[in-house]
Amino acid sequence: MFYRRKISGIVVLFLFLVTPLLIMLFDPGAGHLQESQSFCPFKMLTGLPCPGCGMIKSMVSLYRGDLAESFRNHLFGPLLVLFFISALFVMTVELIRGRNYKKRWLYNMKLAYGTAVLMGGYHLVRIILFVTSHSFGEILQESIWF
């Protein structure tokens, strides 16, 4: 059971890290990713960005070596990649050594609420900037309805 869980965790983390790489490899050209219709169901329906919108673009920009663009697409993109790589490393070591390490901070409620406030604040700022910099028609064009 231990090994099964660790291996499935490692596979999932690996896929998370590799998916943007595949998108990057099959991206037909510069700007395509920015201009094409988002697959986010929230954005498709409303035209507004969801809290996770821009994450894949951010990861792709990071893999291309453009850190500034990566932060512009999503502030937490590079941090998420770092988190995934760290988690992948820890899980691999756990698998090799056959034991679990304590990760108390992952279950710390204060840290969780702090992160929630940070994420929520970032999303709020992003929505305000998006709404103020786009007309109603432009917002609708981001959705699938126009």
Add this chain to the structure above:
Amino acid sequence: MQIIDNIPEFRREPVVVLLLGFITCGFYLIYWNLQAAKVFNALAGREILSSVVAVFAGCIWPVNMYFFFIVGRDGLPALDERIGMPPRDQSILLMLLGFFFPMIAAMIVQSEINKLYK
């Protein structure tokens, strides 16, 4: 939040979860994930869902896929056992729903959580 039999009470109409998710532009899902993680951790009697990961899952693809995968693999079987039903593994279904329609996945999980309080 009320505590029922050591399980935090988190009862909502599934459609309210969907509507609040949309109306609040996804903010509500951050809160919802945190509360759902508390319920499933209490049900399993151990920390199966990290609260920090739950927050990330409310905001960020693909962490939400991982969140719903764990809910389906460990959370819902624990819930099934608690209400006396045979445990079901819905990890793949929920993970796919988490990818395409996270708000629908949250609705389904909420309807399962509500069974606890009947």
